[in-house]
Amino acid sequence: MAEQKPNIPQGQINIELSEEIAEGQYSNLAIITHSTSEFVVDFIRVMPGVPKAKVKSRIVLTPEHAKRLLNALEDNIEKFEQQHGVIRFTENPPNVLPMNFGGPTAQA
DSSP states (O other): OOOOOOOOOTTOOOOOOOHHHHTOOOOSEEEEEEOSSOEEEEEEEOOTTOSOOEEEEEEEEOHHHHHHHHHHHHHHHHHHHHHHOOOOOOSSOOOOSOOOOSSOEEEO
């Protein structure tokens, strides 16, 4: 007997979310690096007083998808701020660690 596939309308995708992934990972530091063909975003959890931190998740994106992510974040932040007010940066954010890994980087 042939396996039945779910009836998904054209142009839509069925996305599965496992229980483990649905729990998420807390991150308070993101380090972004790039090459000519990809962007790498490392999400890290840094704890006060602990000199070592682990990358909790690494996402690799094509440049086009990185720009789509940027646009989606900008859109969502705008909607959030319309509902909840402007997100403000702290005046003196803590300088956690030197962030020089030898390549082009940015922090978020």
